[in-house]
Amino acid sequence: MLKKISINKISELAAALMGKGLLLAPVKENSGYNFAEIKNPNQVDLDFHNTIASPKAAFFPHKEDFIKYETGKPIGAASVIGLSLPPTFLFGVRPCDVKSFGIMDIHFNASGIIDPYWKQRREVTTIFGYAFDLEKPAETEEFYQTLGIGAADPEGSDVFMIKKGDDLLLDSVTAKGEKLLAELKNFAEGKVTDKKYYDEYIKKGREYKTRSMCLEPEAITKKLEDLFHNTDFWMGVSSACLSCGICTFVCPTCYCFDICDDTLFGQGTRRRVWDACMFTDFTLEASGHNPRTHVYQRLRQKVCHKYSFHVRKYGVISCVGCGRCTKHCPVNIDIYSIIEDAMKA
Numbered sequence: 001m002l003k004k005i006s007i008n009k010i011s012e013l014a015a016a017l018m019g020k021g022l023l024l025a026p027v028k029e030n031s032g033y034n035f036a037e038i039k040n041p042n043q044v045d046l047d048f049h050n051t052i053a054s055p056k057a058a059f060f061p062h063k064e065d066f067i068k069y070e071t072g073k074p075i076g077a078a079s080v081i082g083l084s085l086p087p088t089f090l091f092g093v094r095p096c097d098v099k100s101f102g103i104m105d106i107h108f109n110a111s112g113i114i115d116p117y118w119k120q121r122r123e124v125t126t127i128f129g130y131a132f133d134l135e136k137p138a139e140t141e142e143f144y145q146t147l148g149i150g151a152a153d154p155e156g157s158d159v160f161m162i163k164k165g166d167d168l169l170l171d172s173v174t175a176k177g178e179k180l181l182a183e184l185k186n187f188a189e190g191k192v193t194d195k196k197y198y199d200e201y202i203k204k205g206r207e208y209k210t211r212s213m214c215l216e217p218e219a220i221t222k223k224l225e226d227l228f229h230n231t232d233f234w235m236g237v238s239s240a241c242l243s244c245g246i247c248t249f250v251c252p253t254c255y256c257f258d259i260c261d262d263t264l265f266g267q268g269t270r271r272r273v274w275d276a277c278m279f280t281d282f283t284l285e286a287s288g289h290n291p292r293t294h295v296y297q298r299l300r301q302k303v304c305h306k307y308s309f310h311v312r313k314y315g316v317i318s319c320v321g322c323g324r325c326t327k328h329c330p331v332n333i334d335i336y337s338i339i340e341d342a343m344k345a
């Protein structure tokens with residue numbers, strides 16, 4: 001089902017979705033755009049290229065409480081913190097970021113232990129993917145074309161949106177999306193010409209240029225295995241790294257976390273918080289031993305995890321080429337250039 005709405009009236013669509021549940025959408029902040037819970041339908045702003053942080057927090061919040069307990073009481077007295085989630089609409093997600101949810105599903109929902117928090121959030125959420133504007137050039141840091149992702153790929157979304165002049169075309173991709181669009185009765189259906197425009201736009205998105213190199217997962221996996229002990233290579237590419245962890249926090253496919261206990265006046269909370277393999281103490285063991293004391297070891301871990309270990313274990317590269325890690329790195333470390341250099345080494 002194809003719907004059409006004037007972009008000027010996007011707040012009406014936002015209001016309709018807010019009437020059905022929780023709406024998460026890009027909003028303008030001082031330093032750029034980020035996904036946030038929408039309190040006022042006028043906040044929704046589709047005039048962005050991509051958000052600073054990825055939308056992964058919609059399913060994997062920065063901080064999540066699991067258990068409440070009282071210190072000194074038996075473990076059986078502790079209570080699990082469950083979720084009570086409203087229908088959620090994640091609105092305006094770029095195709096490369098939509099792709100990242102499938103990669104994260106491998107870890108939280110498909111390979112052994114299921115994470116109930118991730119799973120429940122995924123189940124209640126309807127994803128509105130949003131094509132990049134093909135009239136504008138890609139940002140220099142982006143390279144999703146290298147990973148086989150198009151600028152207007154609808155796969156992974158429930159509803160997919162493209163701009164057509166001053167209008168927004170919304171097409172259903174899944175049965176969930178179809179049902180939702182059918183319920184939005186106040187919005188006009190697209191015409192045959194709109195459908196034709198939509199289909200051509202999706203096709204053109206495959207040709208849209210970002211940085212691109214020919215990259216075979218097996219070839220880069222093998223190359224990084226061969227380079228693993230080449231300390232000169234890894235010291236060279238990591239020499240400026242500050243171990244700040246920004247690249248991992250903004251990344252849609254980084255999922256490391258720590259579990260900590262917060263206790264005050266006998267009341268305790270066990271919670272999960274984001275962690276990062278780029279931090280100096282990430283691998284610090286209780287004995288005091290740290291197998292990754294050097295910066296080069298940590299950057300090597302991040303790159304090899306995404307482009308080598310992950311391929312060996314799950315068959316896919318764990319990077320969608322969104323370019324956030326490069327764009328927000330304070331010292332311009334560029335994972336694309338590292339992969340390019342590795343392939344030439």
Ligand code: SF4
Pocket residue numbers: 247250251252253254306318319320321322323324325326335
């Ligand atoms: S490693 Fe960088 S380019 Fe790849 S998904 Fe993460 S932030 Fe995006």
Ligand code: SF4
Pocket residue numbers: 240241242243244245246247248278325328329330331332333
């Ligand atoms: S953002 Fe840059 S400086 Fe910070 S940890 Fe990542 S690579 Fe190092």
